[in-house]
Amino acid sequence: MGLPEHGTAVSAPGKVMLAGGYLVLDRAYTGLVFGLSARINVIAQEIHTSKGVHLTEIVVESPQFLEAQWRYGYHLAEADGGIKVTQLQVGSHLTANPFVETTLNFALTYIARTSKHRPTHAVKSARLTILADNDYYSQPASPSAPTSNSSNSSSTTTPPASTLNALTTSRFARFPVPLSGAHKTGLGSSAALVTSLTAALLSHYLPTSLFDITSAEGKKILHNLAQAAHCAAQGKVGSGFDVAAAVYGSSLYRRFSPSVLSALPEAGTPGFAPALEKVVKDEEGKIWDAEILKDKISLPEGMAVRMCDVDCGSQTVGMVKSVLAWRAREGEAAGELWGELQRRNEHLAGALRGGRTGEVREAVRGVRELVRKMGVESGVPIEPESQTELLDALEGVEGVYGGVVPGAGGFDALALLVRDDKETEARVEEFVKGWSREKGSRVRLLPVRGEMEGARKEELGVYEGWIR
Ligand SMILES: Nc1ncnc2c1ncn2[C@@H]1O[C@H](COP(=O)(O)OP(=O)(O)OP(=O)(O)O)[C@@H](O)[C@H]1O
Numbered sequence: 001m002g003l004p005e006h007g008t009a010v011s012a013p014g015k016v017m018l019a020g021g022y023l024v025l026d027r028a029y030t031g032l033v034f035g036l037s038a039r040i041n042v043i044a045q046e047i048h049t050s051k052g053v054h055l056t057e058i059v060v061e062s063p064q065f066l067e068a069q070w071r072y073g074y075h076l077a078e079a080d081g082g083i084k085v086t087q088l089q090v091g092s093h094l095t096a097n098p099f100v101e102t103t104l105n106f107a108l109t110y111i112a113r114t115s116k117h118r119p120t121h122a123v124k125s126a127r128l129t130i131l132a133d134n135d136y137y138s139q140p141a142s143p144s145a146p147t148s149n150s151s152n153s154s155s156t157t158t159p160p161a162s163t164l165n166a167l168t169t170s171r172f173a174r175f176p177v178p179l180s181g182a183h184k185t186g187l188g189s190s191a192a193l194v195t196s197l198t199a200a201l202l203s204h205y206l207p208t209s210l211f212d213i214t215s216a217e218g219k220k221i222l223h224n225l226a227q228a229a230h231c232a233a234q235g236k237v238g239s240g241f242d243v244a245a246a247v248y249g250s251s252l253y254r255r256f257s258p259s260v261l262s263a264l265p266e267a268g269t270p271g272f273a274p275a276l277e278k279v280v281k282d283e284e285g286k287i288w289d290a291e292i293l294k295d296k297i298s299l300p301e302g303m304a305v306r307m308c309d310v311d312c313g314s315q316t317v318g319m320v321k322s323v324l325a326w327r328a329r330e331g332e333a334a335g336e337l338w339g340e341l342q343r344r345n346e347h348l349a350g351a352l353r354g355g356r357t358g359e360v361r362e363a364v365r366g367v368r369e370l371v372r373k374m375g376v377e378s379g380v381p382i383e384p385e386s387q388t389e390l391l392d393a394l395e396g397v398e399g400v401y402g403g404v405v406p407g408a409g410g411f412d413a414l415a416l417l418v419r420d421d422k423e424t425e426a427r428v429e430e431f432v433k434g435w436s437r438e439k440g441s442r443v444r445l446l447p448v449r450g451e452m453e454g455a456r457k458e459e460l461g462v463y464e465g466w467i468r
């Protein structure tokens, strides 16, 4: 498979919230958010049809997974409802991908509205290829065999067998399962996907005078559009820190008011297109009130953020709901705890930003102490005992400054602040191997690390073998 000459590629990073989980749901508080080196890449290409064939469809595929192709037709919805896609059947069955479908509705509507062409002329057939870095999903035990993929072999890109071994051990693994069977590691795949798919569509269809991912205005449009699409696809309004990280990379994050999106009609319903354009462009800067402060987040020289995947079979549902119920119930005591926790989170951010490596360990301990208190008082295992034991033990490994349960916490992940050298990495790997043996859990140090940069354009050559 040669190198394709045409197309636009973008990538957006995953996320980890080092401190500020739960608090960040309220605009009175902030979160310390890091973008990650694991990216979701989307390549947009024109589909060339034979002469006389008037095919208009958008094909989205994730060639790393089985049965991961979604094809859509589209039409202009009446009464300014925007461009609405309809999924087309591929082979014998139809698997929905709500994040892809909603993103197409939002991005294509914005494109048709903004471009100078007639709406349906603005959107020609295209193929979007999604490639996710390996750390988003746990790796299969053994490399997958080539599959014939009979149901959609006509259009799914299957790398030739000769390159398959290399691909399974290289940047983009092939998984022997459909996307629904992949085990996620919690790095924010949906936010990175929605952001990079939105950016790929905007870059593909609009001239740089209307969308330029490298400019501040372009990032603003991407952020507002991706937040709106992600919230609609999720069916709820979270803090949006994951989309902010996907667009801007690491930052100190204060959320937008939920009311920003509450007046937006559903995609395809009357008035959706002008309402979306207005909220995305926010021409007077009065609609969006999120604060995404990039210069407030940095690390001391020689320090890295690393992640561990903890696979121990425990799951916790409804954590956010239970913590917020506790806060509503215990207004005053909870408010005091959150106030002090916010101060400690800011102190940690200050120590990291100021390069005060010597203060980091104590600052992390201070944060963890109150996170545990919040957990005990709300009855939610935010930093469960098994994680406390592991984090305390990891502090004893030379080169580890400290670690936390990131985001909402729970049993399944850790974020560590470590000395950024091979020796520390080897010691942590050795330690978690021993811990897994001893405790009967599976703890893995992921290759992924904190990174400052957000969504960006990529060279097509990176994806050789995966696109045509
Ligand atoms: N490689 C991919 N190709 C296509 N769609 C994907 C891909 N990765 C993720 N998605 C979409 O994102 C959904 C997963 O989103 P979900 O919010 O459950 O996970 P997440 O964002 O990784 O979770 P977390 O917020 O815990 O990190 C999938 O069901 C699919 O719709």
Ligand SMILES: C[C@@](O)(CCOP(=O)(O)O)CC(=O)O
Pocket (backbone or CB within 6 Å): 016, 017, 020, 021, 022, 023, 024, 025, 186, 238, 239, 240, 241, 320, 406, 407, 408, 409
């Ligand atoms: C609990 C919360 O504050 C953080 C959730 O983070 P994560 O998905 O566990 O990385 C929710 C949110 O900010 O949307």
